[in-house]
Amino acid sequence: MAELAALAENAVREHPAEALGYSPIDGLPALRDQIAARFATPELQLSRENVLITTGGMQALELLGKLFLEAGSTIAAQSPAYLGALDAWRPSHPRYHAMDLAAADCDPHRAMDGARFAYTVPNFSNPTGKLVGTAMRKTLIAAAEATGCWLVEDDPYGMLHYDGTPLPSMIGLYAKAHPGPYRGPVIYLGTVSKELAPGLRLGWVIAAPEVITAMTTAKQGGDLCTSGLCQRIVLDALSSGLTERIRPATLALYRARRDALCRAMSDHLGDLFDWEVPVGGMFVWATAKDPALDTDRLLRTGLDHGVCISPSSVFDPEGRNHNAIRLNFTLNPPEKLAEGIRRLAEATRSLLLENAA
Amino acid sequence: MAELAALAENAVREHPAEALGYSPIDGLPALRDQIAARFATPELQLSRENVLITTGGMQALELLGKLFLEAGSTIAAQSPAYLGALDAWRPSHPRYHAMDLAAADCDPHRAMDGARFAYTVPNFSNPTGKLVGTAMRKTLIAAAEATGCWLVEDDPYGMLHYDGTPLPSMIGLYAKAHPGPYRGPVIYLGTVSKELAPGLRLGWVIAAPEVITAMTTAKQGGDLCTSGLCQRIVLDALSSGLTERIRPATLALYRARRDALCRAMSDHLGDLFDWEVPVGGMFVWATAKDPALDTDRLLRTGLDHGVCISPSSVFDPEGRNHNAIRLNFTLNPPEKLAEGIRRLAEATRSLLLENAA
Known part of the structure; x- marks a missing residue:
């Protein structure tokens, strides 16, 4: 808490234009770079163009709705599903193809056929707390490639891993099979709400540049930009190693x-x-x-x-x-x-x- | 800037639960009280229930769209109109009844008939910089009462008054004629973006409690809540008199x-x-x-x-x-x-x- 208080003071004093002025719609370039560097691997090559900063993870869900849904569109959604996501998409009254990813007869390919996107929380989902296994993650990616359906990997809880070894992310699995600058169908959502503080309202989307560009346009009509003060604090918390230390x-x-x-x-x-x-x-x-x-x-x-x-x-x-x-x-x-x-x-x-x- | 830096540090150190945790969807109660007290007069009686805290003024415009618009709904809008408002409402493809409030033949009653709401920026509108006169403000209120149309008074620029005397707000004019706990048709929008800092992304809606309740539900599906850190800084900036001093x-x-x-x-x-x-x-x-x-x-x-x-x-x-x-x-x-x-x-x-x- 003391470190965060110092970062907040420092953000205003040392970076007043960034912290107090309007930010670019898609986020502070240095923070986008930091997020890209945090998630990049030799296969998953990410640059600023793959990253959008959002006002909490919730805004990313709302922007997905704005971007992909019309009245009555279909969503393939892991079932049971995060309440907040259902709220975010309710305005367009979507139809749902439910995917019980733990069931032996689950067929993501069929669920994703005709859907605008598939929504999943592979790590410790809200509400079930369960992990989606690596085999099913690969099945979901294959279904996304076969159907042309976007595959949303919402990952607010991935860092809250108490036992055993974390499983590979779907965006990482996709990149292993398709190394290079990332252009794939997985749309990865992250947030600092669980690892730092929800009061900063700071999340991000990692996706193909075309998705980032379109979501940026949608964000402009939503809140113009995310708080520069909160962005600057998160940038400094990530680059100073505070998130890792706590x-x-x-x-x-x-x-x-x-x-x-x-x-x-x-x-x-x-x-x-x-x-x-x-x-x-x-x-x-x-x-x-x-x-x-x-x-x-x-x-x-x-x-x-x-x-x-x-x-x-x-x-x-x-x-x-x-x-x-x-x-x-x-x-x-x-x-x-x-x-x-x-x-x-x-x-x-x-x-x-x-x-x- | 030094004072704001100190407020930011103090917000995290002295109010960590408020600044870093999830806030109530409708905002910190103390900030809602502060905004109510700031705008209340003996006739315009405001309480917490009349106030919603938003993530910048822009979010208030988006929430109006979510609340009032369906595909093809009509908006009566001051013309020319704020670009950002047009962006916020574009997803529902509204029709517009244009109101040139400076024209001698302007008929707000006709424009507001059948509209979901009327959108006005009476003080130094973006883009024209012009004031809407008191007589036209009263005409707009009368039209709202006659048609049952909600009347949005967007006021980001009202405090930037360089010459002469400020004109009375429409919400204040309505309250003069209907003194008491506010339940009227005027929906007033404010922000700290012009008087303090846009990077805090902090605005507010003052309206009838039924409107605040409905906009709060819409906000839940948008960003869950506004940054507690930013809310706490604004609360302290208002109560310490910083906004008045600068x-x-x-x-x-x-x-x-x-x-x-x-x-x-x-x-x-x-x-x-x-x-x-x-x-x-x-x-x-x-x-x-x-x-x-x-x-x-x-x-x-x-x-x-x-x-x-x-x-x-x-x-x-x-x-x-x-x-x-x-x-x-x-x-x-x-x-x-x-x-x-x-x-x-x-x-x-x-x-x-x-x-x-």
């Missing part, structure tokens, strides 16, 4: 909270829900063992018991999934997480009793 | 630049263009004396002569006005403004010679 502490904090939540779940929810312990991210997805348990009702009963959960219906474009819940473990300390789970167990039992009555 | 210097600087531009125009453009010296704002609007002068062509000829102007066509939804130009006087020092006008006179004469050939 990462071990962030990971240790969140790992301990995940463990505390999952331990409390084992103690209190084992007979009520099924779940997997996530190897990263911010969420545990738990499915009720009793198919008659309606998690929309559990939300209300939970609030009566002093605990708040996200019901699965809000992550379904059609609002039909009523049997699971999303639990966040990064916001609260272990003892509060444990108390929340105790209350959730009570609320669930109380609702099941009502059902039985 | 105002005299800003006005003196811009007044001198306006005078320098208009003096150079008198010296070099008197036989080529007609214009009025604006009493505020950032722009002079000049109409060519020769109706055959195409200012789209003048843009290109000007660039060849090393000067850039905004041609009138970009401020017309149909791109039909080709006979005027917008000149900005706030960005450059007097000697650069004078040199620009010399080059513009050369470019104009060269183009007129081409026309005659």
Whole structure:
């Protein structure tokens, strides 16, 4: 926090024109270069032209909608899907081809055929917290190439990796097969919200230059530019290594909270829900063992018991999934997480009793 | 600049949760209260519920589009109109009822009949720099009440008042006739971009609570929230009186630049263009004396002569006005403004010679 405070002061004092004036629509050139350098590999060759700075990751989702969707367009979306993305695209009333990327019979090629883009969160998705395996990542890329469908790789949680080895990104896998200046179908979205601070509202898109140019035009009509002050702070946080230095502490904090939540779940929810312990991210997805348990009702009963959960219906474009819940473990300390789970167990039992009555 | 740097440092150090975390979608409560207090009068009673914080004034324009426009909706718009507003609303391909508020035969009632909202910049409009008189402001309010049309009062330039006395705002005029908690048809838009710093991307909407609630929902799908860091800096700049303290210097600087531009125009453009010296704002609007002068062509000829102007066509939804130009006087020092006008006179004469050939 002290370092960020100093970076904020320094940004205004040493770079007043950049921090306080209008920025280029597509972002400060030095920050675009920094993001390009951060993600480039010998195969994935990136330059400034591959990078757009956005006002948080959320704006990137909105710009995708502006760029690709007309009324009634189709989106192929990993299911369940991030609530915020569904919100961003709601104005054009899209149709969805759902892709359950964990299902054995999932056919991305069929889902992407006729879709404007495919939306995926391969690392620790919101809401499920699950990883999409490398084989499925390759299948998605192949489907994008075969169908001509853009493939969105939204990656806000990739750095929150607690166990094991990170899997290769789809944009990286594509570049391995097509090395050179990047022109591919994968549109990669990143943000500092999870690794630095959401209050800076700073994200980025890495994509083919034609996509960056078109999204820049869409951004002009949205907010003209992203705050120069926030851009300058992020540039200095990245180039000074602040983001790397704080990462071990962030990971240790969140790992301990995940463990505390999952331990409390084992103690209190084992007979009520099924779940997997996530190897990263911010969420545990738990499915009720009793198919008659309606998690929309559990939300209300939970609030009566002093605990708040996200019901699965809000992550379904059609609002039909009523049997699971999303639990966040990064916001609260272990003892509060444990108390929340105790209350959730009570609320669930109380609702099941009502059902039985 | 030193004060702003200190405010930025202080925001992170003293208010880390507000500055670095997610803010409420509608803005920090203390900032909403501050804006309400700043604009309230005994008749215009404002509370937090009347205020939405936006990511710059531009986002407010985009949210109006999201809220009120469907494909082919009609907007009653002051003509010529702010380019950025036309950009913000382009995705829904609106039809426009043009209102030339300086024309004797202007009929706002007819223009607003059937329109989703009316868009006006009563103080020193972009692009014309002109004031809408008090009588016409009252006519616009009466038309809004008679037609049920929302009346947008976009006011980024109101504080840049160099001569004479500011005119009453439309939201204030409405409240004089309807004192009490504000529930009226005027939607007032403000920003710190002109009085403090555009790099903070901080604006606000003051409107009836039902409008604020609906725009808040639209903002959620756009960028989730405005940067807490920027909000905290603006809150402290307003409450510490920084904005008031720097105002005299800003006005003196811009007044001198306006005078320098208009003096150079008198010296070099008197036989080529007609214009009025604006009493505020950032722009002079000049109409060519020769109706055959195409200012789209003048843009290109000007660039060849090393000067850039905004041609009138970009401020017309149909791109039909080709006979005027917008000149900005706030960005450059007097000697650069004078040199620009010399080059513009050369470019104009060269183009007129081409026309005659």
